[in-house]
Amino acid sequence: MALRSNYCEKSLLECGCDEVGRGCLSGPVCAAAVIFPYDYYNEKINDSKQLTEKKREELSEIIKHDALAWSITEVSVNEIDKINILNASIKCMNLAINSLKIKPEFLLIDGNRFKDELNIPFKCVVKGDATFISIAAASILAKTYRDALMRKLDKDFPEYDWAHNKGYATPKHIAAVNAHGLTIHHRKSFHLKNQLSLEF
Numbered sequence: 001m002a003l004r005s006n007y008c009e010k011s012l013l014e015c016g017c018d019e020v021g022r023g024c025l026s027g028p029v030c031a032a033a034v035i036f037p038y039d040y041y042n043e044k045i046n047d048s049k050q051l052t053e054k055k056r057e058e059l060s061e062i063i064k065h066d067a068l069a070w071s072i073t074e075v076s077v078n079e080i081d082k083i084n085i086l087n088a089s090i091k092c093m094n095l096a097i098n099s100l101k102i103k104p105e106f107l108l109i110d111g112n113r114f115k116d117e118l119n120i121p122f123k124c125v126v127k128g129d130a131t132f133i134s135i136a137a138a139s140i141l142a143k144t145y146r147d148a149l150m151r152k153l154d155k156d157f158p159e160y161d162w163a164h165n166k167g168y169a170t171p172k173h174i175a176a177v178n179a180h181g182l183t184i185h186h187r188k189s190f191h192l193k194n195q196l197s198l199e200f
Contacts, residue, residue: 003046003133007123008106011038013068015104015120016134017097019089020048020142024167025177026160026186027150028074029085031092032141034134035069035104042066047129048139053147060144063137070137071099072145081189090115096138110135157183 006014019031045063048056064070073095080088094117097107107114107122110129116122128135147166154163160176160183167173167185182188 002043003041003136004131005036005039005041005133007108007125007132012105013102014038014106014108014134015097015100016108016110016128016132016136016138017093018110018129018135018138018142019092020139020146021167022085022089023169024187025169025173025190026077026162026183027146027153027167028076029080029088029092030072030074030142030146030149031089031096032072032138032145033070033093033096033100033104034063034067034137034141035100035102036067036134036137040066041133045133045136045140047127047136048143050130051140056140056144059137059140063141067137069100069102070141071096071101072141073099074146074149077185077187080187084189085187086113094118108132108135110139153185157185 013035015033015035017033019029021027021029045059073092075088075092098118107120108128109122109124112124112126114122114124125131129139150162150166159180161172165173
């Protein structure tokens with residue numbers, strides 16, 4: 001099914017926003033915000049989870065070129081441990097929206113929970129990254145940014161295999177934690193047993 005270009009009928013500046021890394025054991029949570037021209041469409045842009053790493057990298061450059069405005073932000077592991085991952089995810093999305101060079105007039109937020117700190121009307125959309133092109137684009141930017149960051153961190157901590165698992169609770173990652181303990185990049189507020197029950 002083709003993604004929708006806009007939610008509002010009139011040509012408001014709509015911003016799509018998504019986060020990535022919410023269900024990870026390590027690394028920051030990252031968010032991106034994207035404003036496209038009204039009725040913008042690119043059939044290749046899709047939910048980042050449906051794309052290969054190579055395709056995400058290619059589309060990331062196209063999105064940055066075509067967007068009226070875009071931004072990517074992160075919230076650290078320490079902040080996640082202080083305020084919890086849900087609050088950190090919402091904070092990160094607000095930071096991304098506030099970092100745009102153009103103030104949007106309407107927000108499309110992936111998921112079902114959001115707290116607007118910027119006085120902008122918004123709509124939460126479950127599976128929004130598979131519904132609206134601006135949210136899909138935001139998911140691509142956030143994921144390519146965070147994946148690159150985790151590959152960089154992997155060079156200092158190769159035993160945790162972050163270059164491949166990106167901080168998620170894979171068997172190899174969990175085995176490394178059991179063998180070597182937690183690093184400064186692990187979220188101390190997450191318990192491995194609970195983490196395994198999450199759906200990624």
